[in-house]
Amino acid sequence: MARWPNAAIADTGAAMVQAIRSTRGSFSRLAQRLRGKPDVALQMSAAFAAFMPPQMDLPSSATAAPSALHPTSESASRPVAEGDAPTQRYRAIWLSDIHLGTPGCQATYLLDFLKHNDSDVLYLVGDIIDGWQLRRGWYWPQSHNDVVQKLLRKARKGTEVIYVPGNHDEAARQFDGMAFGDITVREDTVHVTATGKRLWVVHGDLFDGVVQHAKWLAHLGDSLYTMILALNRHFNRIRARLGFDYWSLSQYLKHQVKNAVSYINSFEHAMVDEARRRGCDGVVCGHIHKAEIREVDGQLYCNDGDWVESLSALVETMEGELKIVYWTTLIDPPEPVSRRRRRSATVAA
Structure with missing residues (x-):
């Protein structure tokens, strides 16, 4: 498997940011104990099996258009309409850092987004399933399974779905070039826009010095980040009750740190340098959980953000x-649990 240079990233700022950026573990185990669930360490293959057809077993273990150079950020928040809202059609959609298998995953918002947005090509740009968390303890609610099924359904209905693994789901990299359930796995790929612009698509963790050279620190940061996300969830429950949209407290705190800004700038320069070396006009990546479209050193840098903080x-x-x-307001909010229970009881009676 190819490894790309990342000298610009391996510094103390990177270590600190990755420690904040990567997290998810001890809170899940504590929650499992409080619920009386056994702490069962299931293998990553069980999660990836959700993407496989039933009969397949897993092995063991050009010039840019003006709009592209000056893109716009669009909030997808809008009022709920009566009946089904229309579906928006795009040429391509990039999603990354979903982190299925963690309490911080915003599966409900993602399902709502997938329901109301279609595309010719759908890129899953890494950290779709969080293998780091699943190795610590099993967490897989129905909403996470619904996300997997929705992705598979889109693939069956004609959307070209390309899965580019990241560091949290790196186990899938061994399947580079293979297709599972109409989803093709690629370590990296190139997307050509309608204007002829070539964009290198890769998760981006191979340019993170902490992930590559101090993995223990990345795992430690994973636990710290879990605590921040837990606080973020409680904070947004209060906002929702007060009628406010989702707002990421964790992302706000992270981007107030001066070293975090320095790390992100170094990451962006490293990514566009490699894209240029590969003969591309820009790069699309994820990994650092900061959505961005801007020109860096004459190259187009695009980061699709994440589905634990920025949605x-x-x-x-x-x-x-x-x-x-940004998908911070649900078009089809789920029914409250109490209402579903009352309806189920009425049907049973």
Whole structure:
């Protein structure tokens, strides 16, 4: 497997940011104990099996258009309409850092986004399933399984779905070039926009010095980040009760740190340098949980964000315009649990 240079990233700022950026573990185990669930350490293959057809077993273990150079960020928040809202069609959608298998995953918002947005090509740009968390303890609610099934259903209905693994789901990299359930796994790939712009698509963890050279620190940071996300969830429950949209407290805190800004700038320069070396006009990545579209050193840098903090996706319109879409308001909110229980009881009676 190829390893790319990352000298610009391996510094103390990177260590600190990755420690904040990567997390998810001890809170889940504590919650499992409080619920009386056994602490069963299931293997990553069980999670990846959700992407496989039933009969398959897993092995063991050009010039940019003006709109592209000056893209817009678009909030997808809008009032709930009566009946089903219309589906928005795009040429391509990029999603990353979903982190299925963790309490911080915003599966309900992602399902709502997938329901109301279609595309010719859908790129899953790494950290879709969080293998780090699943190795610590099993966490897989029904909503996470619904996300997997929704992705498989889109693939069956004609959407080209390309899965580019990241560091949290690196186990899938061994299946580079294979297709599972109409989803193709690629370590990296190139997307050509409607305007002829070549964009290198990769998760980005191979340019993170902490992940590559101090993995123990990345795992330690994973636990710290879990605590921040737990606080973020409670904070947004209060906001929701007060009628406010989702807002990421964890992302706000992270980007107030001066070293975090320095790390992100170094990451962006390293990514576009490699894209240029590969003969591309820009890069699309994830990994650092900060949605962005901007020009860096004459190259187009696009980061699609994440689905634990920013609830964002990168999209290409049919005209070739690139946008960041934030999905912070549900079009079809789920019914409250109490209402579902009352309805079920009525049907049973």
